[in-house]
Amino acid sequence: MCTERSTGPPFAAWTVDPEDPDLFMNSPLNLLRSRLPVWLVPVPWTLALGLWGLSRQHSVWRDEAATWMAAQRSVPEIWHLLRQVDAVHGLYYLLMHGLFHCFGASTTTLRLPSVLAVAVAAACVTAVGHRLAGVWAGVGAGLAFGLLPAVQFSLQDGRPYALVSAGAALSTLLLVGVLQERGRTGHWVAYGGTVLLCGLLNWLSLLILPAHLATLRWTRARRGVQVRWAVAASAAVAGTLPLILFSRTQAHQVAWIPPLTWQKMIGPAVLLTLGALAALADRPRGGRLSAAAVGLPLLAVPQLGLLAVSLVRPLYLDRYVLFSMLGLALLIGAALAAAVRSTGHRYPRASRWLVPVALAVAVVALLPQSLAQRSPASRVDDVLAVAGEVHRLKRTGDAVLFLPADRRDTAQVSPGDFAGLRDIALVRDPVAAGNLKGEEASAQRIRSAMLAQHRILLVTDAPEVAPPVSAERDRAKADVLKRHFTAVADERVRGRRVTVYERHP
Structure with missing residues (x-):
């Protein structure tokens, strides 16, 4: 099958051709019988x-709470943060x-940008697949992308990783466009601007550049294109x-990420194995622009790159390279x-159903995981x-009291529930302190304030996810509660714990 497509605007010209041999009339995807652009198919x-x-x-976990707290501050307060x-x-x-300013603070406002971003990414990967391997490749890639477990996690997460994936998908589409056609200056400006925007959202997204370089080398792109x-x-x-240089001064924020272990490398190994097996079906050859030449580097290079970095400094979290799932899709x-194609020659009627049936099987197989991702238990905790x-x-x-001080996020996200309570350890609130947890008094002052109370509510982590108590202030809180107070109520809910303490008679 010819992989070249008509020139022109990247999306507008990519409509379904009734003469396309990959398109079987009376297919279950009746939507494709119209002049509807193929890239729109996975969007709904x-x-x-x-x-x-x-x-x-109505749950919000700790990472989303950070977004919630920051988004409700004024622009000068955000810069201070x-x-x-x-x-x-x-x-x-x-x-x-x-x-938040335009639509109000809510879980919908928090997560809808990620939903829209994944839809954009699915549209872009559909367009890339269509250009490189035909209609079914595009439709299959676009529909598969939203089903991938890692994507389903970020699909409804109030963090920037879905937006990065949308930008990575768009930059890949632009690169494929200039490799198939003679790219103009505007195309390269759009490409560089998109990669820059992704880098500003999360600079680890720059790992897409060596992936794109691998594609250029694989396809033996013209020297002018490489320049x-x-x-x-x-x-x-x-x-x-x-941003990279300045953010390194805040490296303590990722100190909690554990070192790599063999167990943690099983997931990336499985993904790379699946990708390699799928690439074989595309019959990759050097010098030819194909789905394998684009998809395999896009999957493998960011994953391997972050793993390599993590051998020196632990940084590996799959969401940091979520955009590599575009390659797998x-x-x-x-x-x-x-x-x-292989079944179409002998079983043309059955081949029409192959992609819809594969999609249905995937939906059924992944249904337990999909349901789990949409429950509060899918995250480590729930501040609400x-x-x-x-x-x-x-x-x-x-x-x-909050132990550690980071658990003050629940009071910042839902201040009404804490109305009337006195935060006896706090001396500067998070906004004034320019952070997300505020500034607490010295251990001695906290100890004195606690001994003057009759009842204290302690908000902390559930035991199964609680880190060891190490800070002097936190040790003081735990020591006073143990020596001078008795727990009269203890509630554990979704990764967090509230214990009510009363002073000994």
Whole structure:
């Protein structure tokens, strides 16, 4: 099958051709019989997956709580925050600030940008697959992308990783466009600008550049194309470099990420194995632009790159390279298209159903996982659930403590539930302190304030996820409660714990 497509605007010209041998008339995908652009096919599917259970039973976990707290601050307060912590997420926080200002703070406002971003990414990977391997490859890739477990996690998460994936998908589409056609200056400006935007959302997304370089080498791109790519890539890196250098001063924020173990490498190994097997179906050959030439580097290079970095400094979290799932989806689409072609000659009627049946099987197989991702238990904790318990247990005149201080996020996200409680350890609130947990008094002052209380509500982690108590202030809190107070109520809910203590007679 010819992989070349008509020239022109990347999306507008890519409509379904009734004469395309990959398109079987009377297919279950009747939508494809119209002049509807192919890249639109996975959009309603992905949006439906994203909107399904979007509120997760009105739960918000700790990472989303950071977005929530930052987005509700003024722009000067956000800049003050970024000088202390989370500089790497600054652009995302400013974007969410604008959305919260326009539409109000809610779980829908928090997560809908991720839903829309994944839909954009699915549309782009569909367009790439269509260009490289035909209609079924594009449709298969786009529909598969939203079903991948890692994507389903970020699909409904109020963090920037879905937005990065959308930008990575768009930059890959632009690269494929200039490899198939003679790219103009505007295409390279758009490519460099998209990579730069992704870098400002999360600079680890720059790992897409060596993946794209591998594609250029694999396909033996013209020297002029490689030079222009190098210029665009260098500009994107240069634009991101100040953020990279400044965020390194906040490296303590990722100190909690555990070192690599063999167990943690099983997941990436499985993904790379699946990708390699799917690439074989595309019959990759050097010098040919194909789904394998684009998808395999896009999957493998970011994963291997982050693993290599993590051998020196632990940084590996799969969501940091979520955009590599675009490569896996593209390879899955190419494998499905190859299966359609191989069965189409002998069983043309059955081949029409291959992609829809494969999709249905995948939906059924992944249904337990899909349901789990849409429950509060899918995240490590729930700041709103514990706030509800505080509201139920508190009494007028009670004091509240947070152990560690980071658990103050629940009071920041849901201040109404803490109304009337005195935060006896706090001397500067998080906004004034320019961080997300505030500034607490010395251990001695905290000890004295606690001994003056009759009832204290302690908000902390559930034992199964609680880190060891190490800070002097936290040791003081635990020691006073153990020596001078008795627990009279203890509630554990979704990764967090509220314990009510009363002073010994």
